[in-house]
Each structure stands twice: as structure tokens, then as C-alpha cells.
Amino acid sequence: xxxxxxxxxxxxxxxxxxxxxxxxxxxxxxxxxxxxxxxxxxxxxxxxxxxxxxxxxxxxxxxxxxxxxxxxxxxxxxxxxxxxxxxxxxxxxxxxxxxxxxxxxxxxxxxxxxxxxxx
Amino acid sequence: xxxxxxxxxxxxxxxxxxxxxxxxxxxxxxxxxxxxxxxxxxxxxxxxxxxxxxxxxxxxxxxxxxxxxxxxxxxxxxxxxxxxxxxxxxxxxxxxxxxxxxxxxxxxxx
Numbered sequence: 460x461x462x463x464x465x466x467x468x469x470x471x472x473x474x475x476x477x478x479x480x481x482x483x484x485x486x487x488x489x490x491x492x493x494x495x496x497x498x499x500x501x502x503x504x505x506x507x508x509x510x511x512x513x514x515x516x517x518x519x520x521x522x523x524x525x526x527x528x529x530x531x532x533x534x535x536x537x538x539x540x541x542x543x544x545x546x547x548x549x550x551x552x553x554x555x556x557x558x559x560x561x562x563x564x565x566x567x568x569x570x571x572x573x574x575x576x577x578x
Numbered sequence: 579x580x581x582x583x584x585x586x587x588x589x590x591x592x593x594x595x596x597x598x599x600x601x602x603x604x605x606x607x608x609x610x611x612x613x614x615x616x617x618x619x620x621x622x623x624x625x626x627x628x629x630x631x632x633x634x635x636x637x638x639x640x641x642x643x644x645x646x647x648x649x650x651x652x653x654x655x656x657x658x659x660x661x662x663x664x665x666x667x668x669x670x671x672x673x674x675x676x677x678x679x680x681x682x683x684x685x686x687x688x
């Protein structure tokens with residue numbers, strides 16, 4: 460069965476960096492685009508970034524552009540989000556998600572990892 | 579990219595039907611048939627309910643249906659059940675090759 464397991468969250472000071480990961484299993488990783496979506500405490504969902512199935516193209520939300528970078532390592536079936544220059548408003552649960560082939564939607568979600576930006 | 583507009587909350591009695599709207603622009607909802615809907619229970623990850631405006635993934639109840647007219651998409655839930663009480667989010671692909679979510683709608687089953 461499809462499994463997505465995020466890791467790497469924690470407490471980090473403003474201005475510092477953090478990389479979170481998403482280990483994928485149960486499907487052919489290289490056939491799917493992958494997303495990061497976040498949810499601040501008590502707030503709604505916010506799309507963060509997407510990377511195509513082959514890693515050649517990636518897009519980021521304006522709110523994180525220039526600070527966050529999505530990437531993938533197909534040899535490890537792992538998705539990453541490198542987060543630099545973190546701000547308190549980046550505090551959220553970060554979910555990774557699989558894009559359904561040709562669906563343009565996230566058909567499977569991980570359970571999320573909490574990133575807290577605080578001094 | 580501004581969030582898509584959804585009502586903050588809706589409520590209805592069990593057995594009844596409810597429709598949640600999702601209004602965007604011609605750059606997102608109106609420009610593509612890539613609208614999806616997600617259900618989220620408290621403390622849980624979201625679950626895909628509708629993709630491509632009106633398609634249901636395997637395992638999703640037929641009580642859930644989606645549609646779109648112009649810049650507004652809609653999710654209809656018929657025969658409301660207590661388990662349907664949750665937050666619902668719409669999402670759309672955009673002309674910037676990004677995605678945007680709605681602000682979310684809290685559904686209360688009275």
C-alpha cells in the first residue's frame with residue numbers, strides 16, 4: 460500500500476535552515492509528481508511546492524519562493540524540502556503528497572511533520 | 579495567488595444535502611478542469627474526495643459529487659451522515675503552474 464512518511468521537523472530559530480524529508484513506498488516513485496502542503500496551527504491548507512515525476516521542473520508558492528526548495532532523490536524514493544531563512548509564519552505541519560497520475564490532485568498524503576519557528 | 583473563496587461554515591441535518599461553493603478566477607478554477615476537493619477530520623491528514631471537478635477516487639462514497647460553472651466549483655454531499663462532519667477544502671491548478679487552496683469550510687451535521 461502507498462505510504463508517505465515525513466520526518467525532520469522540530470523547533471528552529473528564525474533565520475535558520477531546516478530540511479524535512481518524505482520517504483515513499485508502495486508505488487513507483489518515479490511515475491509521480493510530488494507536493495508539499497502546509498497547515499499552520501488552527502488554519503487552512505496552503506500549497507507550498509511541486510516537483511515533476513522526473514525532477515526536471517519544480518514550482519514554489521510565492522510565500523516561500525527564494526527561501527524553500529523542493530527536490531527528490533529517486534534512488535532513495537525520498538522527497539525533500541529545504542527551508543532557509545525561516546520565519547515564525549512558516550510554523551506549520553508540513554505534509555507531503557503524491558500527485559495522482561494525470562489527476563492534478565494529491566491522492567495520497569503523509570501524516571505530516573511539525574515545524575516550529577521560534578526563538 | 580489569492581486563496582479560493584469558500585464559506586467559513588455550513589450546517590445541515592442528517593439525511594439532507596448540502597453544497598459548498600469555491601470561487602476563484604479565470605486564472606484558476608475557471609481556466610482549468612483541475613479542481614479537487616479534500617476532507618479533513620481534526621488532527622488527521624486531508625483525504626481526496628473529488629478530482630478533475632467531478633471524479634471520485636475509488637472508495638469515496640457516491641454521496642459526494644462535484645461540479646463547476648464558470649469560476650465557481652461546488653461540492654455536494656447528499657444523505658448527510660454524522661461522519662461527514664469535517665473541514666472541506668477545494669483546490670485548483672493555476673496559470674502559474676502552481677496550486678491554490680480555498681480557505682476551508684467547516685461542515686457541521688446537526
